[in-house]
Amino acid sequence: MTESAEDTAGGATAPPPSAPEGGYPAARLRLLQDDTPTGPDRRAALARLTDDWLAALLTGAAGTAGVRGTALVAVGGYGRGELSPRSDLDLLLLHDGRAATADLAALADRLWYPVWDLGLDLDHSVRTPSEARKAAREDLKVQLGLLDARHLAGDPELTAAVRTAAYAGWRESAPKRLPELHELCQERAARQGELQYLLEPDLKEARGGLRDATALRAIAASWLADAPRGGLEAARSRLLDTRDALHLTTGRATDRLALQEQDQVAGALGMLDADALLRQTYEAARTISYAADVTWREVGRVLRARSVKPTLRGLLPGRTAAKGERSPLAEGVVELDGEAVLARTARPERDPVLVLRAAAAAAQAGLPLATHAIRRCAAAAATAPLPVPWPAEAREQLVTLLGAGAHTVPVWEALEAEGVIGRLLPDWERVRCRPQRNAVHTWTVDRHLVETAVRAAALTRRVHRPDLLLAAALLHDIGKGWPGDHAVAGETIARDVASRLGFDSSDTAVIATLVRHHLLLIETATRRDLDDPETVAAVAEAVGSPGTLELLHALTEADALATGPAAWSSWRDGLVTDLVARVADRLAGEPAADPRETEGPTAEQERLAIEAARTGGPVLSLHARPESAPQAAEDGTAAAREPVGVELLIAVPDQAGVLPAAAGVLALHRLTVRAADLRALDPVGEGPVLLLSWRVAAEYGSLPEADRLRADLVRALDGSLDVPARLAERERAYARRSRAVLAPPPRVTVATGSSRTATVIEVRAQDAHGLLHRIGRALEASGVWVRSAHVSTLGANAVDTVYVTRDDGTLLSEGEAADLAKALEEALR
Structure with missing residues (x-):
């Protein structure tokens, strides 16, 4: 049907139905009772039957009324031949304007009353061709109805004239x-x-x-x-x-x-x-x-493109590059005319991660992902699919996509519509479009999973492993549609999917636990006595570790918020928070020691440190390195995998400003920091050397040469390169393609009791250009000594931990630590 049915005219009111007579009612009834025709065939047959009946009515009525120069036209759904059993009839009686008004009224009555007598709804109008054109110009709904005009009986030239004028007028006025x-x-x-x-x-x-x-x-x-x-x-x-x-x-x-x-x-x-x-x-x-x-x-x-500016509201994205201009978003992905598209040099047949990289870049930028880009990647994936398990970059890009918040949804839906999600995650097909027959639920199962990831993206500052939270959010109801308890079935499926995505065995176990127990906190908090020690003990045993409890708490809230307005409240929030606090107290143990206190440098790191100490200047080493084994997480729970990338080692004699200078230089060279460590060594007994171990990747394009990085680092350290000014200039230049994601605000906390020899500050923020540079400058301005720093980028989330002391090596007081956390948070806003 058109946006609404053709407007009615003629002024007649339908009388009470009377018993129909003639062959049409019986033939219509037989057709509707016949199970043989399929839906399209039956609709077409019903339209033909109705056409013949109405044509006969017009012929007889015109002869009786003595009216010539008329045509009966079907419009709307009837004009398209889409008559459902109880569809109304949209009819236009055209006339050439020569008949008397009374004769036209008599003719119309002889047409409309038989329809009403059958109990059928009727939308009708009586017009000349010029009146029809005028009505179309004044009313969009009339104009749309005439696009489906179909001749039934009478003078075909009248119908053809109106139809031709309708299409010409529509094309002229369409802008x-x-x-x-x-x-x-x-x-x-x-x-x-x-x-x-x-x-x-x-x-x-x-x-x-x-x-x-x-x-x-x-x-x-x-x-x-x-x-x-x-x-x-x-x-x-x-x-x-x-x-x-x-x-x-x-x-x-x-x-x-x-x-x-x-x-x-x-x-x-x-x-x-x-x-x-x-x-x-x-x-x-x-x-x-x-x-x-x-x-x-x-x-x-x-x-x-036609510069129809005032009427474009709601049709176009709010932030676009200039027409025809390509603006880089990620490797192989650019913005063009308000969409994320593939770069001219992109080769999806050689880059199976490209579809995920493009999706993540589009969602982070708040742009739609172009249909032709998805289809090109999908076609390439048929011959060059992602290896299983996925490489680290693919996993990181999926996490980045899930962490984009509300912008994730349209990109994910586009990938689903083109069949990409089903190929990447075969288990997804089981929950795709699956209804949830529960009034509490707003969404189908698959959309609920994506919505839970959207809600979880806003909670990533609360957890040490946002990547595991987002993955569990996407998978927590994956068992629906299988027999039995969906949480039990989901645990097995989630374990398989997590392994497929390339998570190691420790991370996979955490994700499986989260899926298995995603209802544990809410059900326990609302149905059990929290003062009973056995209640808390049972939850602690099921969860197993403080890190998993932290993730489960965030997942519980995200799941409830994504379910619907009735699933979460301040009362439920309070009960769950109380339960979590009790379980956390039970799981609390000795503070974790800084793993770097017992972990010595590699031979390559020691060689660079000795060379830096002897030359008195920075020494760099830049080379590819295969993905390494998982490194121990500092909270003592799940392991944090080192992201794939290129290893960059920098050794510099200890001096002020090394961390912000090095981080700023990397940002200027468009290098994304995926992981980083900083520590102090004294390799030859002649004074400390700061060793920075980075895992970096080019945002797009090729990696810079090590000599250029070293030269800029020297200039940054001696003050001849104004890194903050250069970064600000670059940020202004790329402001129009800045991230559109409304990310949660940064969160900086003091991890009390996490180390015996240093004050531990944890920073959780949205990854962005120059983020580590800003952290380093704030630390330098606070006058603390950074004994070590450990940086992880998980999808679009940066989780950074710094170990700091006073100049004399003692721990910061509680007040000093709180002030430092506040200063860091302000610097990142």
Whole structure:
């Protein structure tokens, strides 16, 4: 149907139905009772039968009334030949203006009353061709209805003239009318919701329904843009078939698929049950919604190119590069005309991680991922898939995508629509479009998992391992759809998926534990006596470690927030927080020692330190190194894998400003720090040397030469290179492509009792250019001595730990540590 049915005219009021006579009612009834025709065939047959009946009515009525120069035209859904059993009839009676008004009224009565006598709904109007054109210019809904005009009877030239004028007028006015149509679609979606997630969806009005499919036909008719055709017609046909079955089972002209009628409708369509019906309906709606998203973006680009500025609101992203300008986002990924697209030099057939890198870059930048980019990567993946287990970069890019917050959703949906998610995560197909027959749940199972990751992204500052939190959020309900307890089934599936993603055995065990017990805290807090020691002991035994408890607490909150407004409250939050505090006290043990106190330098590190001590200047070593074994996490729980990258070693005689200078130089050379360590050595007994061990990767392009890095580091240390000014200049230059993610604010805490020999400061923040440089400058300004620093970048989250003391090597007081944490937090805002 069009955005709404053709407006009614003629002024007649339908009388009470009388008993119909003639052959049409009987033939119509036989057709609707016949199970042989399929949905499309039956709709077409019903339209033909109705066409013949109405044509005969017009012929007889025109002869009786003595009126010539008329034509009966079907518009809207009837014009498209999409007659469901209880569809209304959208009819336009055209006339050439020569007949008397009374004769036209008599003719109209002889047409409309037989329809009403059958109990059918009727939308009707009586117009001349010029009146029809005028109404179309004044009313968008009338104009859309005329695009589906189909001649039924009478003078075909009248119909052809109106149809030709309708298309010409639509194409001429489309630059102004399409934004109006887009606004109507958005308003309708706000009222009716998204069909793909509703337990009782409106097949016509909800987003992704039949109205949107018709809007796509109108866009195509404008010749300004066209929808992706893959599966679109099949999706529309499935929704029409479902509406047909709904009409037949209820005997009513309804588009709402109510819960109490879903089993009957499923049976009428030959499906197993109502869940199968909803999954198929959701699939169809997703296809239409995705096609609408892609098409409206294309409309926006076309209208922007035509400089139709005032009417573009809502059609275009708020932040775009200049038209035609390519702005780098990541290796092989650029921004172009408001989308993330592949760079000209990108070779997805040689780079299986590219699709994840592009998705992560798009989500972090708040941009849609171009359809042709996804399809190109998907085609390449058919011949060059990701190896299993995944390489570290692929895992990191997935975590970055999940950590982008609300911008994750449209990118993920685009990947799903093009079949990428199913290839990357085969277990995902089991939960895809799976309904949740619980009023508390807002989303289908798969969307709930993504929404939980979105909620978890806002809680990443609370945990040491945001990557494990995000992975568990994505997988916590993966067992739904399998027999038995979904948490038990999910534990096994999550273990397999985590291994597939390349997590080591320790991380995999933590993810599996989180999935198995994702309901433990909320159920225990709301159903058990927290003053009973056995309650706390049981939870502590199931969780196993403080680090896992920390992750489970955040996952519990994210899961509840993603479920719906009724699933989380301040009362539940308080109960869970109380339980977590009690379990944490039970799990508390001796503070973890700094692992660097017992871990000596490698031979290469010692060689560089000796050379730096003897030459009195910085010494660098830059070389590729395969992914190493996991390193011990400082909280004594899950291991933290060293990200893939290139190893950069820097040895510098101890002096002020080494950390911010080195970090700033790396940022200027577009090197992303994936992991870093800083420690002091005295290799030859002539004074300390600071050894910085970095794991870096080029943001895009090739790695810089080691000599250039060393030269800039020397200049940064002697003050001839103003690193803060250069970084600020670069930030201004790239401001228009700065991250659009609304990240949680940085969080800096004092890890009391974590070390006997130093004060431990933990920094958790969104990874960004120059982040480590700003941390280093704030530490230098505070006058503390950085004894060691340990940096990890997990997806888009930086988790940095610094061990500091006073100048004399003593620990900071409680007040000094709190002031330092506050100063660091302020420096990062």
